[in-house]
Amino acid sequence: MDFGMIVVDLLNGLTRGFLYFLIVSGLAITLGTMGIINFAHGSFYMLGAYLAWTTAMAMSNVTGSFWMGVIAGAVALFGLGLLVERWLLRRIYAAEHLYQLLATFGLVLFLDGIVLEIWGGLPKVISLPEYLTGNLSVAGRAWPVYSLFILLFSSVIIAGLWFLLYRTRLGYECRAAAMDREMSRALGINVTVVFMLMFAVGAAVAALAGGAGTGLMALSPGLGGSIIILCFAIIVIGGLGSLGGAFVGAILIGVLESFSWHHFPDSAMYLPFAIMAIVLLLRPQGLFGKE
Amino acid sequence: MGQIRWPKKLNKVIPAGVVAILILLGLLLRGYHLYLLNEILIMAIFAYGFSLLFSHAGYLSFGHAAFYASGGYTVALMFKHVHDSTWLALLAALVVTAIVAGAIGFLSVRLGRIYFALLTLGFAQMIFAVAFRSRFTGGDDGLPGIPAGSLDFGFSKISLASPVTYYYFTLVLFILCVFITWRIIHSPFGYTLRSIRDNPERATFIGINVLKYARIIFLISALFAGLAGALFVPLTKYASPALAHFETSGDPVMACLIGGLYTFSGPFVGAAIYTVLKSYLMTAVGNYPLVMGPILLVLVLFLRSGVMGFLSERLGRSL
Numbered sequence: 001m002d003f004g005m006i007v008v009d010l011l012n013g014l015t016r017g018f019l020y021f022l023i024v025s026g027l028a029i030t031l032g033t034m035g036i037i038n039f040a041h042g043s044f045y046m047l048g049a050y051l052a053w054t055t056a057m058a059m060s061n062v063t064g065s066f067w068m069g070v071i072a073g074a075v076a077l078f079g080l081g082l083l084v085e086r087w088l089l090r091r092i093y094a095a096e097h098l099y100q101l102l103a104t105f106g107l108v109l110f111l112d113g114i115v116l117e118i119w120g121g122l123p124k125v126i127s128l129p130e131y132l133t134g135n136l137s138v139a140g141r142a143w144p145v146y147s148l149f150i151l152l153f154s155s156v157i158i159a160g161l162w163f164l165l166y167r168t169r170l171g172y173e174c175r176a177a178a179m180d181r182e183m184s185r186a187l188g189i190n191v192t193v194v195f196m197l198m199f200a201v202g203a204a205v206a207a208l209a210g211g212a213g214t215g216l217m218a219l220s221p222g223l224g225g226s227i228i229i230l231c232f233a234i235i236v237i238g239g240l241g242s243l244g245g246a247f248v249g250a251i252l253i254g255v256l257e258s259f260s261w262h263h264f265p266d267s268a269m270y271l272p273f274a275i276m277a278i279v280l281l282l283r284p285q286g287l288f289g290k291e
Numbered sequence: 292m293g294q295i296r297w298p299k300k301l302n303k304v305i306p307a308g309v310v311a312i313l314i315l316l317g318l319l320l321r322g323y324h325l326y327l328l329n330e331i332l333i334m335a336i337f338a339y340g341f342s343l344l345f346s347h348a349g350y351l352s353f354g355h356a357a358f359y360a361s362g363g364y365t366v367a368l369m370f371k372h373v374h375d376s377t378w379l380a381l382l383a384a385l386v387v388t389a390i391v392a393g394a395i396g397f398l399s400v401r402l403g404r405i406y407f408a409l410l411t412l413g414f415a416q417m418i419f420a421v422a423f424r425s426r427f428t429g430g431d432d433g434l435p436g437i438p439a440g441s442l443d444f445g446f447s448k449i450s451l452a453s454p455v456t457y458y459y460f461t462l463v464l465f466i467l468c469v470f471i472t473w474r475i476i477h478s479p480f481g482y483t484l485r486s487i488r489d490n491p492e493r494a495t496f497i498g499i500n501v502l503k504y505a506r507i508i509f510l511i512s513a514l515f516a517g518l519a520g521a522l523f524v525p526l527t528k529y530a531s532p533a534l535a536h537f538e539t540s541g542d543p544v545m546a547c548l549i550g551g552l553y554t555f556s557g558p559f560v561g562a563a564i565y566t567v568l569k570s571y572l573m574t575a576v577g578n579y580p581l582v583m584g585p586i587l588l589v590l591v592l593f594l595r596s597g598v599m600g601f602l603s604e605r606l607g608r609s610l
Contacts (some may be wrong), residue, residue, distance in 0.1 A: 089593055098351045098405075098408065099595070101351065101408055102351075102591050103591040105544075109580040110580065110581065110584025111584070112584070113578050113580035113583075115582065179564065225537055225538075229412055229416045229537065232412060233413045233416075266424045267424075269423065269424050270416075270424070273414060273416055273420070276414075281398065284401060284402055285402070291573075
C-alpha cells in the first residue's frame with residue numbers, strides 16, 4: 001500500500017462523506033427546526049435520482065441533459081415536499097415522535113411501491129456527460145473527475161444551505177421558529193409557511209444529492225431505506241441536534257468506508273453501524289451531542 | 292352509537308372458541324392455505340413480542356428483524372451442521388437471540404425513545420449486513436434446503452416434516468406465547484411497564500429502575516421474535532438475509548397497528564389481516580409496499596387504535 005493509494009482512498013472517502021452530509025443536512029434541518037424525524041428523507045433522495053435518470057434519458061440527445069435531470073428532480077421533490085408537509089406532517093406535529101416515525105415509514109413504503117411500479121426492480125445507471133467521465137492524476141494515481149465534481153457540487157450546495165439559513169430572511173425566521181414557535185408567531189412570522197418551505201428545501205436538497213450522486217450509488221428500489229438508515233447512524237454518531245457533529249460523522253463514515261471497501265470489502269457494509277456501537281459505548285450522547 | 296351488553300361468560304368462551312377453530316382448521320386446510328395459517332401464527336408470535344415492548348413499555352423498535360434473523364439463522368445452522376433435533380435448535384436459537392438482544396438492548400435503551408427507534412434500526416441493519424456478507428450465512432444466497440426438524444421425546448421421535456404436524460407444533464408454541472403475554476401484562480411487572488410507558492420521569496421518582504425494566508422487556512420481546520424466526524425458517528425451508536431486512540422489522544409494527552396496539556387480541560387479529568393481505572398483494576398485485584404504505588398512513592392519521600381498538604370502543608369492552 002503506497003502513498004498515492006492512501007491519498008486516493010482518502011479523497012474518495014471525502015467525496016462520499018460530502019455526499020452523505022448533503023443528504024443528512026436536509027434531515028438535520030427538519031429535525032432541528034420542526035422536530036420531525038423524517039424516515040422518508042432517503043426516499044426523497046431515491047426519487048430525485050430516478051426522476052433525474054428519466055429526464056436525462058428523455059433528453060439524451062440534448063446537451064446538458066444531465067443537469068436538466070438533476071434540476072428536474074430537485075424541482076419535483078420541492079413540490080412533493082410542500083405536499084407532504086401540508087397534507088401529512090402538519091397533521092402530526094402535535095403527535096408523539098413515534099407516530100411521526102410511523103407515518104413517514106408509511107411514506108417510505110408508498111414511495112418504494114411507486115418506484116417499483118414506474119421503474120421496475122432492475123438497477124439503473126445514469127450516463128454522465130463526457131467532461132465528468134475522465135480521470136485526474138493524483139499523487140501518481142488515477143482519480144475520477146466525477147469524484148472531484150461531487151466534492152465541489154456538495155460544497156456549493158452546502159454553502160448555499162448555510163447562506164439560506166444564516167443570511168436570508170427565511171433562514172432567520174426558520175431559526176427563530178425552531179427556538180420558540182409561539183414567540184415567533186407573536187412577532188408576526190408565518191411559522192406555518194416557513195416550515196413548509198424549509199421542509200421542501202430539505203427534500204429538494206436530497207433530490208439534488210440523488211440526481212448528481214447516482215454515479216456513486218447504484219440506483220435500485222430500496223435504496224431509500226438503506227440511505228436513511230445510514231443517515232440515522234451518522235446523526236447518532238455526530239450527536240442528535242448537532243450539524244457540525246453530523247458533518248464529522250459523515251466524513252468519518254465516508255473515509256472509513258472508502259478504506260474498507262478497498263481493503264476489507266466484507267466488513268464495509270456493517271462498518272457504519274459498528275462505529276455507531278463504539279461511539280455509543282464510549283460517548284452515548286454522540287461525538288458532539290450535549291449531555 | 293349504543294353499546295352492546297357484554298356477557299361475562301364470553302371472556303372464557305371466545306379464547307376457547309378461537310383455539311378450537313385453529314385446531315379444526317389444521318384438519319380442514321391443506322397446501323397453501325395451511326401454510327398461510329401457519330405463517331399467521333408465527334407472525335402473531337412476532338407481533339405479541341413487539342407489542343410487549345411497544346404497547347406496554349412504549350419503546351418503538353424498528354430492529355426486531357435482527358432477532359427474527361438470529362433465531363432463523365441459528366436453527367438453519369443447527370439443522371445443517373449439528374443435529375435435526377428441533378428442541379436443541381430452538382434452545383440454541385433462543386440462546387443466540389438472547390446474546391444478540393442483550394448487547395443491542397444494553398446500548399439502545401439508555402438514550403430515550405427517539406434514539407431507541409433509530410438505534411434498533413441501525414443495529415438491525417448491521418445484522419443484515421453480516422448475514423448478507425458472511426460465508427457462514429451463505430451470503431446473499433442464504434441457506435436453502437433447511438429440513439423441518441423432529442421432536443425427540445426420549446420414548447418416541449416425531450418428525451415435523453408433514454405440514455400438518457408442523458402446524459400443530461407451531462399452534463402449541465403460539466398458545467404458550469399468548470399465555471405468557473397474558474401473564475406478563477397482568478402481573479405487577481406489566482403494570483410497572485405501563486407506568487414507564489406513560490411517564491418515565493414519574494416512574495423513576497417512585498423508585499422504578501426504568502433502564503433495568505426496559506432492558507428486561509426488550510430481552511423478552513426479542514426472544515418472542517427469535518422464536519418466530521426460528522419457526523419461520525423450517526416452514527419455508529430457507530434462511531435468507533431478507534429475515535434481517537428492515538421491512539421485516541416493519542412486519543410486527545404493521546400487524547400491531549392494524550390489529551390495535553392497546554387491545555389484547557390486536558396483535559393476533561392484526562397478524563392475520565396483515566399476513567393474508569401481504570400474501571395477496573405479493574401474488575395478485577406484485578407490489579405490496581404501494582398498497583401497504585397508504586394503509587399505514589391511514590392507520591396513523593385516522594385509526595390509531597386499529598381494528599380491534601375500534602371494535603372495543605364500539606362494544607365498550609376491551610377485546
